[in-house]
Amino acid sequence: MPEPSTIRLDKLLDHPAVMDAVADVNLELKERVAYQPPVCTVFKSPFTTLATDTQYQFEIDKEAHRQLSHIIANTVQRVEGCDDAADEVKENYRKARNIGIVFSGGPSPGGHNVIAGLFDAAKKVNPRTRIFGFLMGPDGIIDGDYMELTRERVDQYRNVGGFTMIKTGRTKIDNRKKMDLSRETCKQLELDALVVVGGDDSNTNAAFLAQEMFEDGVQVIGVPKTIDGDIQVRDARGQVLCAMSFGFHTAARAFSQAIANLCTDASSDVKYWHVCKVMGRVASHLALEVALQTHANMTLIGEDLADYVDYARLEKAEKERVVDYTAYGMTLRHLSRVTCDAIMQRAAVGKNYGVLVVPEGVLEFINEIQVFIIKLNTIIGNYNKMHDRDFHSAFPTLNEKLEYLRRLVRGIRKDVSYNVWNARDDELFNDIPEFFQEGLLTERDSHGNFQFSQVKTEKVLLDLVKDYLGILKEKGQYKIGIQDAQFVKTMQKGGLDPERYGPILFENWKQAQYLMIKKTIISRKTLKTALVKAGFLGDDETIPAPIEKIYNQSVPKFKTQTHFYGYDGRGSDPTRFDCIYTYNLGQTVFSLIANGATGQMAAILNLEQDFHSWRPIGIPIAPLMHLEERKGKLELVLEKSIVDVNSPAYRVVKTFRDKWLAATPGEDHYRHPGPIRFAGNSEENRPITLLLNAMGGHLSTPDQ
Missing domain, CATH: 3.40.50.460 (Phosphofructokinase domain)
Known part of the structure; x- marks a missing residue:
């Protein structure tokens, strides 16, 4: 038999099929990255505007009114498409902006598409707009650690899971020192807007950042993220504003x-x-x-x-x-x-x-x-x-x-x-x-x-x-049922009459498809006692193998x-639903920024309906805040939504x-x-x- 030929390792590694097989990027990932999610109808217009929707009402917490005075009067805003606008409005809408974005909290599938949606919308309106990603979560804002996001970098992560593009962290900007450092970072970058992608605590952070930076002219927009699904926003009358967080x-x-x-x-x-x-x-x-x-x-x-x-x-x-x-x-x-x-x-x-x-x-x-x-x-x-x-x-x-x-x-x-x-x-x-x-x-x-x-x-x-x-097992209540046909087959194979032994062994003989060994039979000893008492076995005789087999099958082992x-x-690649949802959230974020909003959370109405019925909106964060005990003291937070x-x-x-x-x-x-x-x-x-x-x-x- 001829010896197999030895292939040189360098030739093996250089072979196209091998290179393709061990590449970091496979065909499915290439297709995923190349996918272009559809956009809501309003985003196909040259401009968007914001319209106040008065049908939604909120019960305002007094403490929220006191601490968030600049943004407490915010209302729900509908994003609407617009084919034309006044010159002044056009100029403001199209101006070059510096926008920062940060991931906060645990990863959630679809986060990269929030960035992609924002990036595409901003660059389409003005290619000179710059998007900065803060690294490692809110610490990146505090420490001034960021990177400018290029099209090449954004394209690499489209429709892909995780927060790998800019990473994430759990730091809260919750004291004066952190807030001052964050404000200084925003000033150095000359930010027009800051986008906070996170859960209830992160959107709480977004509200306080919007309040603090209101007079600096830095807009702050939140995006609802959590795989737990506990950000579900309703108004005081129970009308749904955000049915589901992304991921x-x-x-x-x-x-x-x-x-x-x-x-x-x-x-x-x-x-x-x-x-x-x-x-x-x-x-x-x-x-x-x-x-x-x-x-x-x-x-x-x-x-x-x-x-x-x-x-x-x-x-x-x-x-x-x-x-x-x-x-x-x-x-x-x-x-x-x-x-x-x-x-x-x-x-x-x-x-x-x-x-x-x-x-x-x-x-x-x-x-x-x-x-x-x-x-x-x-x-x-x-x-x-x-x-x-x-x-x-x-x-x-x-x-x-x-x-x-x-x-x-x-x-x-x-x-x-x-x-x-x-x-x-x-x-x-x-x-x-x-x-x-x-x-x-x-x-x-x-x-x-x-x-x-x-x-x-x-x-x-x-x-x-x-x-x-x-x-329960000791009381004879926890047992495995024996199928009647299986019992009959086992007994007949062992040369025993099932009709004779059935009434002795089972408490529901002839009454059910699955037979239950009597509660008094909880061990081999009690099994033998029952057979001896019925006259089917002598004191010195052993239990017949078929009967012992049936008994063993009835004894449960809870494994x-x-x-x-x-x-x-949370590290999975997003579903098509989450890809489309998050991409449109990113587009919504830009519309809110371009129209001067701050202290708002980007959301999509009618998620439960077909895509053509989706409606982008901005939800005011401050009216959603209430007092809750955290670390032994009352703090303003965004309420979590539990299962109704x-x-x-x-x-x-x-x-x-x-x-x-x-x-x-x-x-x-x-x-x-x-x-x-x-x-x-x-x-x-x-x-x-x-x-x-x-x-x-x-x-x-x-x-x-």
């Missing part, structure tokens, strides 16, 4: 594809429960969308848990003539029981597997956990305010933190927190697992928020579930695989909850959304929650 659709699709794959794996290997934690610290929008995309067997929605009422507990309290406040709101223990019930119901029909979706912030909706978080946030915030070093540096180990809390109870530490933490709190806190204590005492993020992504939420729940399933979906989704349990999307999920649990004989109802394809007619053009919620009043009753 949500892409992240949900990325998570859904991976979770749908786990549904396939679970129903193939039939031995694992896959527990999937998805991002969503304050709101469960992603979990809700994932439920609609995948039909996972069980999806916990935090907002639903917060609204839970235990009517059985209320009835008991009423009979005892007492008030049971614990009946309102889901407890951690009861949540574990609900989860166990679902697992047991599936096991009873032979499905000892499944997929459970859990939002990362689900524990925030559990009463006793929320109390702990509020109290610990206050204690940590008070300590940081009163001392030279922060709480976590002062008490680096868990034991040191716990000792500090005990000293508060004993009154040894006479600081502002001594009356926040009492003996009852200390007792309950010491009853929870050590790893969860550590999680609750973990360092807060830069905004003072509890970092649920750092807590093994799924482990907290699963430990309780496993413990309770163990108890789990845990997964966290967050960073992978009366919304059509939630009601649809609730309606199909039992169907998707599939605790019945037969196939599961898993849905496979497929990968983000970007091209082709089968790619969905908007989030399912957006589509369903747009139906609003078309559903008749709240419990439908």
